Amino acid sequence: MPKVVxxxxxxxxxxxxxxxxxxxxxxxxQRDAFYHIVPKTDVNRKxxxxxxxxRESNYIVNEDGSxxxxxxxxxxxxxxxxxxxxxxxxxxxxxxxxxDALPILKLLIEALIGKGNKGDKCxxxxxxxxxxxxxxxxxxxxxxxxxxxxxxxxxxxxxxxMAVALSELLDDGLNGVAISLGAGMANISVMHSGESVVNxxxxxxxxxxxxxxxxxxxxxPSLVQLEKESGIDLLNxxxxxxxxxxxxxxxxxxxxxxxxVFELEKNSKExxxxxxxxxxxxxxxxxxxxxFMTKVNESISDIKFPMKIKEVRLASExxxxxxxxAYLSGVF
Amino acid sequence: xxxxxxxxxxxxxxxIQTRGPRDHQIAQSIDNASIGIISELKSQIIDLxxxxxxxNSSDLTDEELxxxxxxxxxxxxxxxxxxxxxxxxxxxxxxxxxxxxxxSLRVLLKDKDVFIDQLKVNKTNKTNKTNKTNxxxxxxxxxxxxxxxxxxxxxxxxxxxxxxxxxxxxxxQSEKKVLDDKVEKLKKLLNKK
Numbered sequence: 001m002p003k004v005v006x007x008x009x010x011x012x013x014x015x016x017x018x019x020x021x022x023x024x025x026x027x028x029x030q031r032d033a034f035y036h037i038v039p040k041t042d043v044n045r046k047x048x049x050x051x052x053x054x055r056e057s058n059y060i061v062n063e064d065g066s067x068x069x070x071x072x073x074x075x076x077x078x079x080x081x082x083x084x085x086x087x088x089x090x091x092x093x094x095x096x097x098x099x100d101a102l103p104i105l106k107l108l109i110e111a112l113i114g115k116g117n118k119g120d121k122c123x124x125x126x127x128x129x130x131x132x133x134x135x136x137x138x139x140x141x142x143x144x145x146x147x148x149x150x151x152x153x154x155x156x157x158x159x160x161x162m163a164v165a166l167s168e169l170l171d172d173g174l175n176g177v178a179i180s181l182g183a184g185m186a187n188i189s190v191m192h193s194g195e196s197v198v199n200x201x202x203x204x205x206x207x208x209x210x211x212x213x214x215x216x217x218x219x220x221p222s223l224v225q226l227e228k229e230s231g232i233d234l235l236n237x238x239x240x241x242x243x244x245x246x247x248x249x250x251x252x253x254x255x256x257x258x259x260x261v262f263e264l265e266k267n268s269k270e271x272x273x274x275x276x277x278x279x280x281x282x283x284x285x286x287x288x289x290x291x292f293m294t295k296v297n298e299s300i301s302d303i304k305f306p307m308k309i310k311e312v313r314l315a316s317e318x319x320x321x322x323x324x325x326a327y328l329s330g331v332f
Numbered sequence: 333x334x335x336x337x338x339x340x341x342x343x344x345x346x347x348i349q350t351r352g353p354r355d356h357q358i359a360q361s362i363d364n365a366s367i368g369i370i371s372e373l374k375s376q377i378i379d380l381x382x383x384x385x386x387x388n389s390s391d392l393t394d395e396e397l398x399x400x401x402x403x404x405x406x407x408x409x410x411x412x413x414x415x416x417x418x419x420x421x422x423x424x425x426x427x428x429x430x431x432x433x434x435x436s437l438r439v440l441l442k443d444k445d446v447f448i449d450q451l452k453v454n455k456t457n458k459t460n461k462t463n464k465t466n467x468x469x470x471x472x473x474x475x476x477x478x479x480x481x482x483x484x485x486x487x488x489x490x491x492x493x494x495x496x497x498x499x500x501x502x503x504x505q506s507e508k509k510v511l512d513d514k515v516e517k518l519k520k521l522l523n524k525k
Contacts, residue, residue, distance in 0.1 A: 025511040026503045052498075061496040070499060103495055111499040142483040170517040194521060316510075324511075328518055 002119035005153065006327025007109070008163070009124055009144060011089045011184030012206060013285060016112045017323035027320055028112050030058075033085040034104050035074035037067045060107060068104055075222060084222050091203045092127035092160075092185040093140035106147050116152030123330040124148060125160045125322050127185050128199040131263070156330065161189025162196050163325030168281040168315045176278040176310075177260060180322055181286035183207050186256045190264065192272045198263055204255055206286050209248040216244055228289070235291035249289065253299045264306050277308035283321035287314055 008015040009032075016028045039045035048067055052059050057073040069077050078085035088094065088101035095101070113122060126141045141157050148155035164187075165178035174194040180187040183206035190198035209228065210221035217224075217240060227241045237243040264271060282296065296312055315321040337352035351359070392400065 024508050025506040028501045028503045030501050058499040063494040107497050111501055331515055
């Protein structure tokens with residue numbers, strides 16, 4: 001039976017949802033980051049290899065003998081060396097600055113989805129066109145599709161917000177607002193009876209918070225990222241960094257919600273009326289922070305939506321919402 | 333000239349009505365006509381009874397008469413039921429036909445909306461292009477040639493890069509029921525549409 005794979009190609013994380021041979025759902029995740037280590041001598045090369053194997057790190061050996069550490073360890077090793085890990089993606093699309101990183105991205109994707117056979121399908125997420133930036137997503141969509149096709153799959157793109165809706169708005173008849181808050185972008189899809197009526201992305205997400213806090217406190221954005229991902233409590237920040245992160249979280253949440261309202265009101269003539277109150281669902285890495293939903297509810301109380309809001313909730317599996325939605329769209 | 337008969341003779345204690353020969357003649361012709369009608373009707377009844385093959389109702393016992401009536405009612409009801417079910421079938425099939433027509437019209441309407449949207453986008457694009465060149469909106473040219481899009485893979489030329497991958501990623505198993513439920517729900521929603 002042909003395989004179906006849902007792939008979330010995020011700026012910070014690659015996530016896969018599929019089913020195994022027995023039909024059990026399985027997921028895989030890999031941080032979308034790498035760190036280049038160039039050994040100075042042959043002895044150094046061997047010692048680095050031993051160290052990497054001992055740490056059980058994921059790495060790639062370059063043809064010049066250098067090592068490219070990938071995933072979580074890339075971030076940690078960069079921090080250990082007081083350096084910054086590189087990422088093949090920026091603001092949700094292939095980074096124009098990191099074109100050399102594309103083979104690494106390909107290997108990471110291949111390690112996640114494996115080689116495909118005839119009839120296997122891979123639905124991969126792509127961001128909606130950004131409304132606060134001038135780059136386009138067509139090139140990214142095309143190149144990613146080409147790579148996945150070369151891996152033996154029939155590659156099909158799906159809008160990230162739409163994927164969240166497919167995964168999380170099924171009980172609401174595919175009505176509501178689906179928001180994916182990732183590292184590079186916020187992707188928003190407003191659904192009406194299964195149709196995506198408003199689709200856009202904003203280039204503000206986790207990276208914006210890391211950079212803003214880093215600038216404000218004069219520290220490395222990678223350090224902010226680690227602090228942010230170590231289980232931060234947005235309502236009771238205990239350190240200066242946590243305090244700053246909490247402030248910028250509110251900024252991003254407010255910006256996203258106010259832009260949703262602005263876009264809906266801007267398109268109000270073409271916008272269909274919701275007969276019933278609809279939910280707003282949040283997903284993505286940013287939504288994992290403790291106190292996130294309280295912050296959202298605080299923001300939402302000051303904002304007037306052009307439709308009735310039933311509830312504001314977190315996705316059942318915030319990190320898997322996009323890949324699950326992509327998988328579901330591939331099943332049909 | 334006709335003779336006049338005194339048709340009312342008044343006595344001391346009573347008044348007597350009489351008839352002349354013409355009156356007698358008229359009365360006799362009426363009697364003959366009614367006899368003719370009655371005998372004609374009788375013969376028609378006998379004829380109809382013969383044709384229906386039924387015995388004269390007066391020949392039947394009460395039970396037989398009841399049974400006859402019940403049978404007649406039953407057969408009529410059966411005929412009526414068959415007619416009603418036939419009509420129902422006809423209505424259902426025409427309803428089905430109309431629903432199909434409505435569905436195809438809906439699809440057409442949707443296509444029309446998509447087409448209108450495309451035209452709007454084209455119009456905007458063309459207008460923007462025209463604006464850029466002339467600083468004013470001029471006539472729209474819908475069949476103007478479009479620039480072909482090419483996507484160049486930045487690593488296509490370097491496809492022989494020898495990279496040795498040491499990546500293994502653990503998989504996490506989730507609950508089967510949750511995914512199956514989602515698949516079922518989506519299936520229902522898609523069928524509904």
